[in-house]
Amino acid sequence: MEDKFERYSRQVLFPPIGESGQESLSKATVGLVGLGALGSTIAESLVRGGIGRLIAVDRDIIESSNLHRQGLYQEEDAQSKLPKAEAARKRLQTMNSQVTVETHVLDFRANCAEDLFSDCQILIDGTDSFETRYLINDLSIRLGIPWIYGACVGATGMTATIIPQETPCLACLFPDPPPPGSGETCDTAGIIAPAAQIVAALQVTEALKILVGDTDSLRTGLLSFELWPFRLIEIGTKNPKPNASCPACSKKELRFLDGEHETEGIVLCGRDSVQIRPSSVARMDFADIEDRWKTQGTVEGNGLVLTLTAEELTMTLFRDGRALIKGTTDPARARQFYARYVGS
Ligand SMILES: [Zn+2]
Missing domain, CATH: 3.30.310 (TATA-Binding Protein)
Structure with missing residues (x-):
């Protein structure tokens, strides 16, 4: 085994990854939107796992109320009100200097989306905004790359792996975003850290399968869980297909990316x-x-x-x-x- 892969030896020993999978990971560029609870865990796993390059974006400043679930940040980051993107980059770089980590302190919007992520093989959702998810969905269709939806609040979580033209896209699953003010957010309903960690772990696992080329092993359908009390629901797991009349993935009307639908x-x-x-x-x-x-x-x-x-x-x-x-x-x-x- 080559020296550069020694640190990944336990991961390389896992047969579905192996040396060739690790080689693929080391050449992969992953786009991540959001460096909060989901994004922290996703970024750490991918960087430790040896992807080639991570491009991540976040608009927020670290606050002390983030620390119970956002594992990249420390008390001093909150005290000095550092942007998450800045603190995350420094921390991630100390975990694995072989990985190129690029982070951007900015509000992820249609006008910057394509430029930021045009080199990526996959996009991962670490955001808490439905509107942003529809923008990621549009971008994945435009770039023809998969993305992995993830959401969590309270003790609940949800995730789906979306491959344009092969599986239902976000707009196939939910034609419109929920109206503003209709749902709970982590700032109103709270959240427990394990809910975010489980969603992030599921997202990273699917990302690894895609990046090593093992798409036959991808989980299909929408997975939803409640941890407290425990309940697991899977919807549409049997070979789900895109909706032939979906405006986004079938008709290519990318209204979030083309800017007609932004807050x-x-x-x-x-x-x-x-x-x-x-x-x-x-x-x-x-x-x-x-x-x-x-x-x-x-x-x-x-x-x-x-x-x-x-x-x-x-x-x-x-x-x-x-x-x-x-x-x-x-x-x-x-x-x-x-x-x-x-x-x-
Ligand atoms: Zn669709």
């Missing part, structure tokens, strides 16, 4: 505010949202709008999902705040 953040001049316009118009359930917000900050409502003050920002949410976020002129920061408390 917009418009800076309002002279008002220290950003207006957020969600990608789909929804009727907000204020009672439900107020319930979730109560533990997060100061909430006020008058029936027409709901106001949340938290993290030095004040968000005024309208019934149609539009929001004014006061206290910043940074659209990325405003979108992040919106995604966190309303969902996207």
Whole structure:
């Protein structure tokens, strides 16, 4: 065995990988969106496992409330409010200097998606935003490369392996993103670390199968689990096919990538505010949202709008999902705040 593979010897001994699989891994470029709970675990496993190059993107700053589940970060990173992408790169590089680790501190949007990930053989979802997942889905169709969906909240998780033109894409499974404000997020419902670790482990396993060329062993269908109490559900496991009328993978209408469907953040001049316009118009359930917000900050409502003050920002949410976020002129920061408390 060549010296450069000595560190991977236990992985090479596993027959489905072997030396040729390790060689393939060492030449692979993987794109990762998000370096939070899923992204931390995914990045660490791939870098330790000896892929050639990791390209990862994240817009957030490390906070102390990330530390219980985001294994790449330490207390001092939160104290110095480091961007996740920056701290992750430094940490990952110490784990395996053979791997090229490129990270970008930015809001993953349609205008940068293709440039960032055009060299990748696979994309992995480490995000917590549905809109971003539809963008990853569009990008995977455009580039003709697989991607691995992953999501977790509370003690639940979900994942699917999506190969364009071979398996159902995200838009085949769920034609539209859920309306903003309709679902729980980790910031409102909480999360336990194992839920994220299990989803990430499932995602990395599928990625390894793809990268070593063992696609016959891929798990098919949508896997969903609940850890507490325990329940496992698999949907559509028998040779699922793409939907022939799917606008995304069949008709190639890539509306998220081509920019017609993004949550917009418009800076309002002279008002220290950003207006957020969600990608789909929804009727907000204020009672439900107020319930979730109560533990997060100061909430006020008058029936027409709901106001949340938290993290030095004040968000005024309208019934149609539009929001004014006061206290910043940074659209990325405003979108992040919106995604966190309303969902996207
Ligand atoms: Zn589709």
